[in-house]
Amino acid sequence: MAKLNINGKIRDVQVEPDTPLLWAIREQVGLTGTKYGCGVAQCGACSVHINGELVRSCVLPVGGVKPTDKVVTIEGLSSTSSHPVQKAWSALDVPQCGYCQSGQIMAAAALLRKKPKPTDQDIDDAMSNVCRCGTYQRVRAAVHMAAGRKQA
Amino acid sequence: MNTKLSRRRFIVGTAVAGGGLALGIRLPFGASAEAKTAGDAGVEVHAWVVVKPDDTCVIRIARSEMGQGTRTGLAQLVAEELECDWKKVATESITPGENLARKRVWGEMSTGGSRGIRTSQDYVRRGGAAARMMLLQAAADEWKVPVAEVGVANGVITHAASGRRTTYGKVAAAAAKLTPPDPKSITLKDPKDWKIAGKPMKRLDTADKLNGSKVYALDVRLPGMLNAAVKACPVFGGKLVSYDESKIAGRPGVRGVVKVNDSTVAVVADTWWRAKSALEALPIVWDEGAGASQSSATIAKHLEEGLGASEAYAFRNEGDAVGAITGAAKKIEAVYSTPFLAHATMEPMNCTVKLSADRAECWVATQNSEASLAALSEQSGVPLEKCEVYRHDLGGGFGRRGGNQDYVRQAVNIAQHFPGVPIKMIWSREEDMGHDFYRPISQCKLAAGLDDKGNLVGLHVRISGQSINAFVNPAMVANGKDDRQLQGYTARPGDAQLGYTVPNLLIEYAMRNTHVPVGPWRGVNTNQNAVYMECFIEEAARAAGADSLEFRRALMGKHPKHLAVLNAAADKGHWGTPLPAGVHRGIAHFMGYGSYSAAVAEVSVSGEGKVRVHRMVLALDCGHAVNPDQIAAQVEGSVVYGLTAAFYGECKVENGRMTELNFDRYQMLRLAEMPKVETVIVPTYDFWGGVGEPTISVVTPAVLNAIFAATGKPVRSLPLKNLKLV
Ligand code: FES
Ligand code: FES
Numbered sequence: 097m098a099k100l101n102i103n104g105k106i107r108d109v110q111v112e113p114d115t116p117l118l119w120a121i122r123e124q125v126g127l128t129g130t131k132y133g134c135g136v137a138q139c140g141a142c143s144v145h146i147n148g149e150l151v152r153s154c155v156l157p158v159g160g161v162k163p164t165d166k167v168v169t170i171e172g173l174s175s176t177s178s179h180p181v182q183k184a185w186s187a188l189d190v191p192q193c194g195y196c197q198s199g200q201i202m203a204a205a206a207l208l209r210k211k212p213k214p215t216d217q218d219i220d221d222a223m224s225n226v227c228r229c230g231t232y233q234r235v236r237a238a239v240h241m242a243a244g245r246k247q248a
Numbered sequence: 249m250n251t252k253l254s255r256r257r258f259i260v261g262t263a264v265a266g267g268g269l270a271l272g273i274r275l276p277f278g279a280s281a282e283a284k285t286a287g288d289a290g291v292e293v294h295a296w297v298v299v300k301p302d303d304t305c306v307i308r309i310a311r312s313e314m315g316q317g318t319r320t321g322l323a324q325l326v327a328e329e330l331e332c333d334w335k336k337v338a339t340e341s342i343t344p345g346e347n348l349a350r351k352r353v354w355g356e357m358s359t360g361g362s363r364g365i366r367t368s369q370d371y372v373r374r375g376g377a378a379a380r381m382m383l384l385q386a387a388a389d390e391w392k393v394p395v396a397e398v399g400v401a402n403g404v405i406t407h408a409a410s411g412r413r414t415t416y417g418k419v420a421a422a423a424a425k426l427t428p429p430d431p432k433s434i435t436l437k438d439p440k441d442w443k444i445a446g447k448p449m450k451r452l453d454t455a456d457k458l459n460g461s462k463v464y465a466l467d468v469r470l471p472g473m474l475n476a477a478v479k480a481c482p483v484f485g486g487k488l489v490s491y492d493e494s495k496i497a498g499r500p501g502v503r504g505v506v507k508v509n510d511s512t513v514a515v516v517a518d519t520w521w522r523a524k525s526a527l528e529a530l531p532i533v534w535d536e537g538a539g540a541s542q543s544s545a546t547i548a549k550h551l552e553e554g555l556g557a558s559e560a561y562a563f564r565n566e567g568d569a570v571g572a573i574t575g576a577a578k579k580i581e582a583v584y585s586t587p588f589l590a591h592a593t594m595e596p597m598n599c600t601v602k603l604s605a606d607r608a609e610c611w612v613a614t615q616n617s618e619a620s621l622a623a624l625s626e627q628s629g630v631p632l633e634k635c636e637v638y639r640h641d642l643g644g645g646f647g648r649r650g651g652n653q654d655y656v657r658q659a660v661n662i663a664q665h666f667p668g669v670p671i672k673m674i675w676s677r678e679e680d681m682g683h684d685f686y687r688p689i690s691q692c693k694l695a696a697g698l699d700d701k702g703n704l705v706g707l708h709v710r711i712s713g714q715s716i717n718a719f720v721n722p723a724m725v726a727n728g729k730d731d732r733q734l735q736g737y738t739a740r741p742g743d744a745q746l747g748y749t750v751p752n753l754l755i756e757y758a759m760r761n762t763h764v765p766v767g768p769w770r771g772v773n774t775n776q777n778a779v780y781m782e783c784f785i786e787e788a789a790r791a792a793g794a795d796s797l798e799f800r801r802a803l804m805g806k807h808p809k810h811l812a813v814l815n816a817a818a819d820k821g822h823w824g825t826p827l828p829a830g831v832h833r834g835i836a837h838f839m840g841y842g843s844y845s846a847a848v849a850e851v852s853v854s855g856e857g858k859v860r861v862h863r864m865v866l867a868l869d870c871g872h873a874v875n876p877d878q879i880a881a882q883v884e885g886s887v888v889y890g891l892t893a894a895f896y897g898e899c900k901v902e903n904g905r906m907t908e909l910n911f912d913r914y915q916m917l918r919l920a921e922m923p924k925v926e927t928v929i930v931p932t933y934d935f936w937g938g939v940g941e942p943t944i945s946v947v948t949p950a951v952l953n954a955i956f957a958a959t960g961k962p963v964r965s966l967p968l969k970n971l972k973l974v
Binding site: 111112115116119122123124126127128129130131132133134135136138139141169170171173174177182185186189190191192193194195196197198201219220221223224225226227228229230231232233234235236 | 314315316317450451453454455457458459460461462463464466467469475500519520521522592593594595596641642643644645646674676677877878881884885886887888889910911912916917918919920922924925
């Protein structure tokens with residue numbers, strides 16, 4: 097049994113402490129917007145924020161998350177899909193299948209919190225999530241748009 | 249196609265033809281993320297169109313959506329003829345059970361071969377037009393005026409003479425009672441007059457991809473549901489001998505261990521994580537079988553033998569290629585090779601099945617939901633009309649989720665041990681990459697002869713490699729005659745025609761199969777065949793001392809559409825103009841899925857041999873361009889899928905099994921490596937071609953030809969990560 101603070105709510109989850117946070121979020125808390133892609137911290141589909149930091153939740157055991165840690169999932173990023181990243185993603189029709197996009201959006205939101213006006217190099221460095229549909233060109237443009245910048 | 253597929257088709261077909269055993273059964277619509285509209289709040293004016301009192305037009309979609317934008321494109325085509333308000337369009341995915349119960353009124357549901365729009369455009373447009381005609385007739389009847397006096401725009405019907413107006417929502421109920429017009433009597437709009445189709449409309453299915461609310465098959469949660477993790481023998485063709493259940497007894501949440509089939513075992517638990525952890529702890533004994541002796545090296549040898557074998561299928565034999573090459577002023581020769589590749593859809597294979605006393609239900613991401621339905625019925629023994637498939641939009645398809653519904657069959661087998669309990673089976677990423685239907689491996693030997701002026705006088709192409717059709721249905725390709733493996737080299741126009749005229753041409757195929765399961769992979773054989781042809785033509789152009797573009801143009805006089813697309817790419821790619829120091833261009837073109845593609849790549853190769861693709865221009869003639877922005881998205885995506893294969897893609901075989909089982913070894917292109925992609929769409933409006941696949945074939949050869957330009961050496965094997973380029 098662990099206590100997790102997810103999207104501002106305290107949740108009791110009945111899991112072994114070595115259960116990855118990803119699966120506790122998906123299976124016990126029932127929030128399925130955070131995706132399973134690889135389970136080995138390679139793809140970023142499982143990205144969440146913990147105390148504002150970007151974390152790949154598939155390799156983080158629940159036992160390593162304190163009840164005071166603030167976990168934010170894609171469902172908690174904004175209540176009305178009004179985060180600037182979500183708005184830019186919508187404006188540029190970024191998603192194809194969409195499966196990787198929760199992770200892409202969480203990664204972009206974390207980047208913009210640290211660097212409100214990221215350069216292309218910043219985006220290259222921060223946005224390492226895999227998109228098998230190949231939406232990278234629009235991801236880049238949408239990060240710039242969310243930062244309030246037209247891409248050159 | 250394939251037997252498994254056609255057998256399923258046959259079943260579906262029989263059920264329909266067999267006296268309407270399925271008729272009159274009203275099946276519920278699937279659990280889709282789309283608007284739930286068909287019930288009380290709307291009326292079906294026509295099979296393709298439901299109209300709600302608030303004037304929302306719900307357009308029915310039969311094809312699968314896996315990111316390629318088909319849902320939006322099909323809706324545009326229906327809405328165009330319907331003359332409704334695009335802002336009030338919603339969509340609804342029909343289920344295969346519904347389709348069957350209504351004698352396949354929505355036609356083919358399978359979504360592959362870049363056919364989603366091109367092979368349904370005609371009847372869906374007629375469906376939209378028929379609904380419009382019925383709605384107008386209903387208004388005319390109400391006003392007691394001739395229908396010819398009634399006009400419509402954006403779903404508002406008007407009678408100019410009397411100034412009366414009404415809306416689709418108000419007349420829908422009356423319209424639904426009318427007899428639909430004969431589809432053949434309908435005249436469709438000239439694409440020149442399109443207002444909704446042909447325009448870069450925003451996708452209709454983006455919102456729930458932005459906030460985590462979209463429910464993929466992997467996200468399905470049902471009351472009482474249990475979860476299953478599966479493991480198949482890592483060696484293809486191997487068998488399950490035994491497992492020691494006692495070693496995982498007492499693990500939390502575990503409900504059972506199930507032999508799924510001859511080669512597969514599953515652990516079922518309350519959660520998937522517990523099932524997977526228990527499965528990893530389960531001792532399993534395999535009989536690895538004959539396949540265990542196979543490796544990439546043995547397979548390469550097997551293919552090499554085919555390159556020189558005396559017997560081969562002569563697919564095209566025009567003039568005397570061998571003689572012309574022997575007698576030519578200059579001769580060149582090369583051997584190329586391409587590896588097995590996994591699809592690696594971002595959403596791993598999964599399927600949820602619930603079997604009750606007289607009902608079988610399945611929740612699945614599928615490119616062919618009728619094949620899913622047939623697999624569900626066959627495997628469960630529940631008659632088709634008591635089966636239903638709730639299809640979910642796919643987290644990637646790329647050909648993996650087509651006719652071969654292996655995951656449905658596995659999930660049914662597991663669910664049979666848990667009557668009445670929904671079982672969600674999820675493959676781990678390792679299972680997904682270790683048990684794919686891989687892009688087939690092949691090698692290609694090419695020889696060309698040039699005359700003293702540098703003209704290509706003879707070309708001999710011999711492909712040796714694995715056949716998809718032979719894996720699916722060996723009887724279909726008796727004597728090694730498998731035209732599908734020669735995709736892109738056909739003489740016949742229309743689908744995948746070679747764009748060159750060579751006076752002496754011999755194209756052969758030596759079928760060399762392996763124990764590895766193979767299947768269609770985005771672009772299928774156009775990928776490998778475009779590399780072989782377009783990189784070797786580049787070698788020929790350089791041997792002739794000719795410009796790469798001019799050498800190709802000289803061979804394309806009889807192929808104006810191929811040439812126009814090549815020219816479009818060359819123009820937009822500024823072929824022949826100066827580039828920054830160290831940057832080089834490569835060009836390629838090919839045809840597949842009824843569409844013409846060409847690419848120009850700008851590439852640099854560092855002193856350490858690191859390749860950087862800076863810019864790619866892709867030109868496409870897909871006949872009709874239904875949504876230019878979504879076509880651009882598909883082109884951008886095809887560049888990523890193609891470059892991933894070119895740089896990193898390789899599934900090696902060791903001791904009969906795959907060694908690339910996750911993204912650590914099966915690397916993916918990331919955003920930092922993404923070139924700037926420019927899409928040039930040059931539709932000629934005299935045919936309907938595909939979009940999802942065609943352009944991928946030209947990505948790799950354009951890049952390889954640019955590397956050739958940079959280093960002076962041709963690249964003849966993939967992936968690039970294995971090569972020392974400088
Ligand atoms: S699922 Fe966590 S990084 Fe891939
Ligand atoms: S949108 Fe499909 S994987 Fe990224």
